[in-house]
Structures are given as structure tokens and as C-alpha cells.
Amino acid sequence: MVPWLAAAAALLGLVLVLIRPLGMRFSGFLLLGAAALLVMDLLLGQWAAVARRGRLWRRFFRGAVAAVLVPLAIIECYVLNQSRPTMTALPADAVIVLGAGVNGTEPSLSLRTRLDAALDYLERWPEIPVVLTGGQGYGEEITEAACMYAYLTEHGVDPQRLILEEHAGNTSENFSFSWEKLEQVGIDPARATVAVVSNDFHIARARLIAQKQGYGHTVGVPAPLPWLHLEVNYFLREAFAVVKSLVFD
Numbered sequence: 001m002v003p004w005l006a007a008a009a010a011l012l013g014l015v016l017v018l019i020r021p022l023g024m025r026f027s028g029f030l031l032l033g034a035a036a037l038l039v040m041d042l043l044l045g046q047w048a049a050v051a052r053r054g055r056l057w058r059r060f061f062r063g064a065v066a067a068v069l070v071p072l073a074i075i076e077c078y079v080l081n082q083s084r085p086t087m088t089a090l091p092a093d094a095v096i097v098l099g100a101g102v103n104g105t106e107p108s109l110s111l112r113t114r115l116d117a118a119l120d121y122l123e124r125w126p127e128i129p130v131v132l133t134g135g136q137g138y139g140e141e142i143t144e145a146a147c148m149y150a151y152l153t154e155h156g157v158d159p160q161r162l163i164l165e166e167h168a169g170n171t172s173e174n175f176s177f178s179w180e181k182l183e184q185v186g187i188d189p190a191r192a193t194v195a196v197v198s199n200d201f202h203i204a205r206a207r208l209i210a211q212k213q214g215y216g217h218t219v220g221v222p223a224p225l226p227w228l229h230l231e232v233n234y235f236l237r238e239a240f241a242v243v244k245s246l247v248f249d
Contacts, residue, residue: 003042005038006035006038006039006042007035009031009032009034009035009038010031010032010035012028012031013027013028013029013030013031013032013033013034013035014028014032015028016028016031017029017032022229023229023230023233024229024230024232024233026233026234026236026237027232027233027236027237030236037065040061041058041061041062044057044058044061045058072239072240072243075239075242075243076235076236076238076239078204078242079201079204079205079235079238079239079242080235081204082203082204082207082220082222083200083201083203083204083220083222083224083235084200084222085200085220085221085222090193090195090219091125091128091193092125092128092192092193092194092195092219093128093187093192093193093194094128094129094130094131094182094185094187094189094192094194094195095118095121095122095125095128095129095130095131095194095195095196095197095221096130096131096133096174096175096178096194096195096196096197097114097115097118097130097131097132097133097148097197097198098114098133098134098171098174098196098197098198098202098206099111099132099133099134099135099143099144099145099147099148099168099174100114100134100144100199101137101139101140101144102136102137102139102140102141102142102143102144102147103139103140104139104140104141105141105142105147105150106147107147107148107151109225109226110199110225111144111147111148112151113199113223113224113225113226114197114198114199114223115148115151115152115155116223117197117221117222117223118130118148118152118197118221118223119152119155119157121195121197121221122152122157122161126158128161128195129161129163129182129185129187130152130157130161130162130163131163131165131178131181131182132144132145132148132149132152132162132163132164132165133145133165133168133174133177133178133181134147134148134165134166134168134174135166135167135168135169135173136166137169143164143166144166145164145165145166146164146166149162149164163181163184163185165177165178165181171202171205171206171209171245172209172213172245174206175206175209175210175213175215176213179213179214179215182194188216189214189215189216190214190215190216191216192216192217193216193217193218193219194210194215194216194217194218194219195218195219195220195221196210196218196219196220196221197221197223198220198221198222198223199222199223199224199225199234200222200223200224200225200231201231201234201235201237201238202234202238203220203221203222204220204238204242205238205241205242205245206218206220207220208242208245208246209245
């Protein structure tokens with residue numbers, strides 16, 4: 001059973017890695033890793049059947065795997081919990097919309113879902129100032145902030161509400177550069193309530209980074225992706241990204 005399971009995981013993982021348009025490369029690498037772990041456990045099981053040292057190494061191996069998987073499972077539960085749209089009905093002193101990819105001058109799927117979630121929130125609270133944060137990356141003809149500005153104004157948002165931050169290249173910079181923009185309009189991020197608009201899988205990490213940078217209180221405005229396989233892929237990836245942010249950001 002185990003050899004067949006390992007082979008199936010490896011084959012599916014290889015397919016997901018090689019077929020880039022599926023957008024599930026991380027899930028593919030995860031399956032390849034799972035296949036490698038299954039093969040290692042199988043080999044250690046064969047050793048354990050004939051030697052005491054093999055049994056000790058198999059216990060150590062399984063303990064090490066559990067020591068990694070259990071914390072990751074707990075973090076995954078936290079990410080899932082933070083992704084729920086339970087706070088979007090709450091007012092805030094300001095809104096930060098986090099940038100994502102731009103295809104030329106058009107918002108990517110990820111960015112468009114964020115902007116649609118922002119539109120819903122801004123319609124509910126029409127007086128709140130909004131920081132649009134995101135610089136210009138590879139393959140982008142304009143900054144992410146400029147793309148968001150065009151999309152929101154085309155959909156009826158008052159341009160006077162929108163503040164562009166066009167230099168950030170990652171989530172940490174999104175918040176650090178937006179801090180100054182908020183202060184310029186008389187809002188103290190350390191004391192204010194800030195609504196953060198991003199994709200649902202990203203809300204947990206975004207709020208953690210904001211908290212580390214001194215933001216007083218944030219509420220998440222999550223935007224789900226329309227395709228389940230992408231949601232699964234990004235939610236799985238995000239647990240590892242949260243660990244990276246806690247350690248390095």
C-alpha cells in the first residue's frame with residue numbers, strides 16, 4: 001500500500017510542478033516531499049524489521065516528522081480561522097488594500113478579487129481614506145497601486161479617498177510604507193483601527209506583520225479566489241509563509 005501511495009503522490013506532484021498554468025506548483029512540491037517521506041519510512045521499516053538500530057531510527061524519524069507537521073497544522077488552523085469574513089462589517093479609521101500581480105496594466109485574478117472585496121467594504125463605509133499599496137514588478141507596465149486606483153475609480157470610488165503608495169515590493173513594505181501615508185492624512189496607525197484588504201489566505205500573515213510593525217488594531221477584509229484548487233494551494237503554502245514571516249520579517 002505504501003509504495004503505491006508514494007508513487008501516486010510523486011506522479012501527481014510532478015504533474016502539478018511541470019504544468020505551470022494549473023497554478024499549483026507549491027502543492028506539487030508538497031506532494032513530492034510527501035512521497036519522499038513515505039519512501040524513507042518504508043526503507044526504515046524494512047531496516048527496523050531486521051535490526052534494533054533500525055527501529056530506533058524509525059522512531060526518531062517519525063518523531064521528527066510529527067514535530068514539524070503538528071506546529072504546521074496548528075498554524076494552518078490559525079490561517080483558516082483568520083480568513084473568515086467575520087470582521088468586514090466593522091468600521092475602521094482607514095483602509096489598506098495590499099497589492100498583487102498586474103498583467104501589463106490589468107489586475108491579475110488575485111488583485112481583482114481584492115479590489116472587488118475593497119469595493120464592497122468602501123461602499124459600506126464611504127468616508128474612510130484608503131491607501132493603495134504596491135510597486136511595479138516584473139511584467140507590470142504600471143505600479144500595482146496605479147492599477148488599483150484605475151479599477152476603483154472606474155467602479156465609482158471617489159478619487160479623493162485614494163492614497164497611492166507605489167514603492168512597496170512585499171507585504172512588510174506594504175505596511176511600513178503605508179504608515180507614513182496614513183500619518184500624512186492625520187491618522188496614527190499605532191492607535192487607529194485599520195481594515196486590511198487582501199486574499200483570504202493572506203489575511204493572517206498580513207495582520208501578524210502589521211502587528212509586528214506597531215499597528216494598533218487591524219481587521220481583515222478577506223477576498224476569496226473563485227477556484228477551489230487555487231484556494232487549497234495557497235492555503236497550504238501560507239502556513240510555511242507565516243513561519244518565514246515570524247522568523248525573518
